[in-house]
Amino acid sequence: MTADAAHRPPAIRFERLLCSHGAQPVLGPIDLAIARGSFVALVGASGSGKSTLIRSITHLHVPEAGRVEVDGIDVVSSDIAKLRRRIGYVFQSVGLFPHMDIAANIGIGARIGGDRLAIGRVEELLALVGLDPSFATRLPASLSGGQAQRVGVARALALEPAIMLMDEPFGALDPVTRDRLAREVRSLHDRLGLTTLMVTHDMAEALLIADRILVLDAGQIVADAPPAKLIANPGHPAAEALVAVPRAQAAAIAALAGPRT
Amino acid sequence: MTGEWATAFARVPELAREHLLVSFAAIGLALLLCAPLAVAAHRNRRFAAVALGLASLVQTIPGLALLALFFPVLLAVSTVLGEWVEPLGFLPALLALTLYALLPILRNAVTGLAGVDPAALEAAEGLGMTRWQKLRLVELPLALPTIVAGIRTAAVWTIGAATLATTIGQPSLGDLIFAGLQTQAWTLVLAGCAGSAALALSVDGAIALAQRGVERRQRLTGAIAGLMIAALAAFALWPQAHDNRPQVTIGAKGFSEQYILARLIGLRLERAGYAVDYRDNLGSGVLHAAVASGQVDIGVDYAGTLWTNELKRSDRQPREAMIAGIAAWMQGAGGARLIGPLGFENAYAFAVTRATAERLSLGDLHDLARAAPMMTLGTDPEFLERPEWRAVDAAYGMGFAGTRSLSPGFMYDALASNEADVITAYTSDGRVAADRLVLLADPEGAIPSYDALLVAHVDAAGDAGVRQVLDGLIGAIDVRTMAEANHMVDRVADKRSIGEAAAWLDAQIRAQEGAE
Numbered sequence: 001m002t003a004d005a006a007h008r009p010p011a012i013r014f015e016r017l018l019c020s021h022g023a024q025p026v027l028g029p030i031d032l033a034i035a036r037g038s039f040v041a042l043v044g045a046s047g048s049g050k051s052t053l054i055r056s057i058t059h060l061h062v063p064e065a066g067r068v069e070v071d072g073i074d075v076v077s078s079d080i081a082k083l084r085r086r087i088g089y090v091f092q093s094v095g096l097f098p099h100m101d102i103a104a105n106i107g108i109g110a111r112i113g114g115d116r117l118a119i120g121r122v123e124e125l126l127a128l129v130g131l132d133p134s135f136a137t138r139l140p141a142s143l144s145g146g147q148a149q150r151v152g153v154a155r156a157l158a159l160e161p162a163i164m165l166m167d168e169p170f171g172a173l174d175p176v177t178r179d180r181l182a183r184e185v186r187s188l189h190d191r192l193g194l195t196t197l198m199v200t201h202d203m204a205e206a207l208l209i210a211d212r213i214l215v216l217d218a219g220q221i222v223a224d225a226p227p228a229k230l231i232a233n234p235g236h237p238a239a240e241a242l243v244a245v246p247r248a249q250a251a252a253i254a255a256l257a258g259p260r261t
Numbered sequence: 262m263t264g265e266w267a268t269a270f271a272r273v274p275e276l277a278r279e280h281l282l283v284s285f286a287a288i289g290l291a292l293l294l295c296a297p298l299a300v301a302a303h304r305n306r307r308f309a310a311v312a313l314g315l316a317s318l319v320q321t322i323p324g325l326a327l328l329a330l331f332f333p334v335l336l337a338v339s340t341v342l343g344e345w346v347e348p349l350g351f352l353p354a355l356l357a358l359t360l361y362a363l364l365p366i367l368r369n370a371v372t373g374l375a376g377v378d379p380a381a382l383e384a385a386e387g388l389g390m391t392r393w394q395k396l397r398l399v400e401l402p403l404a405l406p407t408i409v410a411g412i413r414t415a416a417v418w419t420i421g422a423a424t425l426a427t428t429i430g431q432p433s434l435g436d437l438i439f440a441g442l443q444t445q446a447w448t449l450v451l452a453g454c455a456g457s458a459a460l461a462l463s464v465d466g467a468i469a470l471a472q473r474g475v476e477r478r479q480r481l482t483g484a485i486a487g488l489m490i491a492a493l494a495a496f497a498l499w500p501q502a503h504d505n506r507p508q509v510t511i512g513a514k515g516f517s518e519q520y521i522l523a524r525l526i527g528l529r530l531e532r533a534g535y536a537v538d539y540r541d542n543l544g545s546g547v548l549h550a551a552v553a554s555g556q557v558d559i560g561v562d563y564a565g566t567l568w569t570n571e572l573k574r575s576d577r578q579p580r581e582a583m584i585a586g587i588a589a590w591m592q593g594a595g596g597a598r599l600i601g602p603l604g605f606e607n608a609y610a611f612a613v614t615r616a617t618a619e620r621l622s623l624g625d626l627h628d629l630a631r632a633a634p635m636m637t638l639g640t641d642p643e644f645l646e647r648p649e650w651r652a653v654d655a656a657y658g659m660g661f662a663g664t665r666s667l668s669p670g671f672m673y674d675a676l677a678s679n680e681a682d683v684i685t686a687y688t689s690d691g692r693v694a695a696d697r698l699v700l701l702a703d704p705e706g707a708i709p710s711y712d713a714l715l716v717a718h719v720d721a722a723g724d725a726g727v728r729q730v731l732d733g734l735i736g737a738i739d740v741r742t743m744a745e746a747n748h749m750v751d752r753v754a755d756k757r758s759i760g761e762a763a764a765w766l767d768a769q770i771r772a773q774e775g776a777e
Contacts, residue, residue, distance in 0.1 A: 058387065060383070060386060060387055080389075081389045081390070081391050082389065083389070084386075084387060084388060084389030085388065085389035089387040089388065091380065091383055091384055091387060093379075093380035093383065093384075094380065094384075095378075095380040095381050095382075095383055095384025095385075095387075096381075096384070097381055097384070097385075097398075097399060097403075098378070098381070098403070099402045099403060108388060108398070109388055109389070111398075112388065112389060112390050112391075112394050112398070113389075155388075
């Protein structure tokens with residue numbers, strides 16, 4: 001963190017945040033700050049509240065109580081539609097619009113803001129996510145899962161956001177594609193100087209690409225540490241359980257590989 | 262037969278134009294109404310349930326009844342809002358067909374909008390679309406195939422149901438179907454059905470093509486579909502050749518005698534320099550109200566019908582007193598005026614075969630009452646509900662062994678095949694003479710007079726030229742001549758068209774005028 005950044009408000013800040021589904025409380029209270037430029041992974045089992053937390057930032061889930069600040073400004077007092085256009089969002093279900101070609105999908109953010117994305121910029125974004133410019137005129141139905149999510153990332157980056165929110169972005173992909181895309185996203189994060197908050201249920205993925213890992217269990221943050229610290233000392237049984245899986249897998253794989261070396 | 266085909270096809274273009282115009286207007290109005298309704302229904306589940314429930318309810322009303330219901334409703338509305346609300350013709354047809362078209366459009370729109378992929382919706386919201394942007398850019402385009410399917414269903418239904426609009430005075434291809442069914446002229450029925458089907462298929466095809474053009478981004482397909490729809494619309498809206506002659510509208514109820522008399526009056530008015538158009542197949546009460554309101558200028562009604570249904574009288578009067586009473590009543594109520602009787606009656610009469618009459622020595626209704634316990638009565642579906650039957654039963658005490666309800670066309674066949682021993686025939690029906698039936702006398706005068714009366718709206722009655730033509734018909738048609746004209750269009754062998762029968766009737770009247 002630079003000296004300058006220290007004086008500026010965090011990219012995202014939660015204060016006494018409480019969320020519920022109907023009468024059922026599912027999350028909080030959460031007090032948390034996400035520093036500018038950090039890559040934070042939000043890990044937890046299904047139903048732990050991690051999706052609700054990331055969705056509450058742009059009010060895709062409207063919180064019960066407490067406040068969310070983006071760049072020091074209370075989300076409640078900002079224009080939600082504009083705020084959403086300022087933040088890159090990648091969905092697990094990708095959600096490309098099937099009736100629009102890839103160029104139109106990537107340009108949709110500009111279009112709803114009353115603008116147009118130049119074809120040169122579309123090709124630049126395609127290149128950024130590792131796709132050939134010829135993809136611009138194709139329809140989403142003709143893409144593989146990995147290609148579709150690359151377009152999803154390009155669409156999120158189109159309006160040059162400072163913040164990227166990714167809700168299980170690689171959940172539906174095969175392990176090889178998933179691993180490659182995760183590393184590319186991390187490198188984009190570094191090159192573009194983004195602040196990234198990524199939800200995942202895969203601790204191994206989080207350990208390998210994040211700067212900071214938050215573990216959610218039953219609506220509470222039960223661990224908050226850089227990867228190296230977390231793997232050394234998970235602290236909470238839920239975090240321990242999540243870390244145990246990749247640790248055991250690594251050991252088993254090492255044992256398999258051991259005799260040969 | 263060639264003459265009949267020629268008459269049938271000569272009317273097809275104009276009827277098709279009217280048919281298409283009212284159908285397009287109804288589909289267009291339904292679309293305008295459905296757009297906000299569908300959006301509201303999409304956003305509010307309770308509203309959707311109510312709106313779809315009401316639309317389904319409308320659909321359960323038979324088309325014929327829905328159209329008929331608009332007549333009294335609009336009649337009541339017109340007394341409040343003024344004469345521009347016309348209870349007959351285009352307006353009631355438009356409203357009824359619009360209501361009919363709502364359900365398929367609304368249901369498909371709601372289904373289509375509800376079926377949009379939730380992933381696309383989540384992305385639309387997450388990317389910062391407003392509700393309207395989401396609707397316009399994502400929901401509508403993705404629901405479009407389902408919505409268009411609904412519009413196509415509505416178009417086919419509406420064009421089909423528009424054939425029924427003829428009963429409330431809106432000309433359509435249904436005119437041919439109704440007239441053809443009534444006179445068993447199957448070429449007319451065929452022409453009406455084929456024309457209506459062709460319209461439905463071309464509109465359906467044009468919409469389907471337009472959809473394909475939009476979905477596959479095929480400019481040419483879209484352009485062809487656009488041209489097709491534009492051509493159909495232009496045909497529907499094509500300005501009619503303006504006729505400088507004064508215009509007269511003649512109404513007719515839905516049976517042969519009425520069609521023939523309307524054409525006879527029309528023939529004579531055209532010869533006197535008037536332009537004539539027809540409103541066929543009007544319900545009995547509708548015809549009178551239409552003449553009273555001036556939407557129809559001239560019609561033929563029957564003394565007994567007016568006496569019972571319009572004057573609400575149940576007392577028995579001699580025929581001169583009845584006619585005088587009706588004339589006086591018309592002066593005092595509404596815009597209809599009695600011109601005078603045509604000279605024949607179309608009354609109910611009990612008829613038996615000559616053999617039955619001789620075997621049971623039947624001459625009048627007293628004789629029939631005596632023999633009734635051994636006889637089966639064949640009658641049309643409404644007679645036993647009518648005051649005439651109650652009057653006959655009260656005067657003579659009829660206790661038939663059985664009764665059989667038959668459509669008027671089949672009553673005579675039932676008598677011939679001995680399935681009925683006595684029927685309630687109509688005195689001006691050609692089949693009475695053709696089958697050499699014996700009509701039983703009514704010495705107690707229980708059955709009221711059914712003199713055919715020429716009735717006109719006060720404005721038409723006051724027009725000297727029209728009046729001259731109408732006056733020339735008073736007392737000019739005897740029952741034998743009318744029966745023969747009716748028989749010409751009703752019989753199976755050597756069947757004539759309505760126009761031919763009217764021309765024949767006209768020639769008879771002229772010959773008689775020459776002889777005088």
